[in-house]
Amino acid sequence: MAGAQGRLLPPSIPYRFFIASSLYQILAWGMLFFSADQVSFFQGGTGYVLAALHALTLGVFVMVAMGASFQVLPVVTNQSFPSLWPVKLASYLYIPGVGALVAGFAMSHDLAMASGGALATAGLGVYVIIIGRLLLDASGFKVLTSHIWFAFVALMALVLLGLGMIFNFMPTDQNVSATAHATVAIFGFMGLFAMGFASILVPMFALANPAVEGRSLFVMAVYGAGLVLAAYGALAEQLEVFVLGAGLLLVGSVSHVQVMKALLKKGMKKKLGISFVLIKTSWVLFPVSIAVGIAGVSGIPYEPTLLIAGYLAVFGWLLTFILGVQQQIMPFLAAMNVSKAGGRPPRLSQLAQGRPLKIHAVCHFAAVGLLGIGIITQLEPAIQAGAIFGIVGAIAFLWFTLDVYKRMLISARKPSIPDSTMPTQERSPT
């Protein structure tokens, strides 16, 4: 946070990603509602279910990761962006690109898929260059930066696999490519990002010492090795290699959760609020999703097991984790922006009201639970009910996001403390 005030971006930049992510979440749940009859039988292929999945993965997870990393990484690594136009360019390419891609998937429209895929890929490319340059000059934060570099490698792989499927240049079968793409996207790019950000944000929220660097890097190495093996096993259609990789992913995920639990236990701040109910739930479902996935590929005689594993990973782990983290960082960053603007330092509760978050939490858990019941029982009304709860929860989250933004702008206009004079700039005799 040294020099943080000089490194804070104009709030409109991170918030465009945050607001877009809430809109894409509403869209995702909406599409699930209208495709409720197909959800339990989803095995890939274009349509509303695939569109909803990408509205969540690209529209929510990656969107929040971009907004948060543009804002948080310069602050924590003590680096500045030389210029803001590439950051804005990334948003101009990525945010509408995801929309076109999702629309293309929903309507099976080749041109929309191709143009959306190209725009989103270009946006991600700009993002990787911006963040890559920032990380190259950063010292320290080895755990975070290692996770991000690894995530970027996974991103390259998943984009290639994704474009390969859209433009039909993959030598493998579509289902094989899709399995590898999903594994690398969920457990690679997004998973590594979630783990890396947790390494700095959880200690910050809980006021805890960061985990021992060597242990975190070892966990990442185990998890990363598992990811590489699982992706290779999926592409080469070698089940044993895939299972071995997934087993290492499971060990890595359990170790990561243990590290996080230990951090919270030692943290100075014990009352962590609703956000940590979401975050802790996501940590339970992270390894569970992998374990269910292993059961699914190992021949358990229950057909929807793999679909359930995907559901647990996407909705139970990633979506729940990201929404928990997002609701913590938005008011925190807003408060810093108010101070930067010279406003009176606000109380966090003045920037973030609790009601939308309570509504969101209740609706989110109801939505995820009902969706799970719907998938397992193949009951369309349960999926539709889950989707309705999801829509209401996502609207509550959008309300929260817009409200924080509005309150931040109002607080920034309030006068600062009149006698706010700095002590002498000269070093005092000690």
Place this chain on the structure above:
Amino acid sequence: MMESSFNILRTLHDEHFATMALLEKLETALSGARTAPANDDTTMNRLLGDVEAVLLEEISHHYAFEEAHLFPLFAEFGDVGITQMLLGEHQIIRPLATELSEMAKAGRKDGFSPESWEAFREKGLELVEREVFHIQKEEMGFLPALDQMIDSDQDSELTMAYLELKNAG
């Protein structure tokens, strides 16, 4: 948050820890008690005594030391913006903590009326919120950055200066 090799930073961190422990207790006590406690409520009286003592320490010594020694040092090597933000927070928290400390002292002596308890609750919860957020910023940014800025000679000088400040009362 950090594990520093410098005495002065460890001392400040330990004080943050003590303050956080008190704030957690205070928040729990105030959130759950809408009516004034009885005069002979020993748990509450002990808490009020802690509030008085810890807040006094946090304000009079910790803040004063940071403002006199660490903020200028930080501003020289780092960013003035961060110290202005922290100073701005000191200027809001300091009178709030002084007032709360006095209210705690009076409450321990004469008990609380419904009105004085409501005022104490309101001020207390505001202080908890502001001070926790303030400590969060110092622990995550300010102290780790200072850890990169000072050397062992400066550490000794700063430690001595802090001791003198505390001994001077």
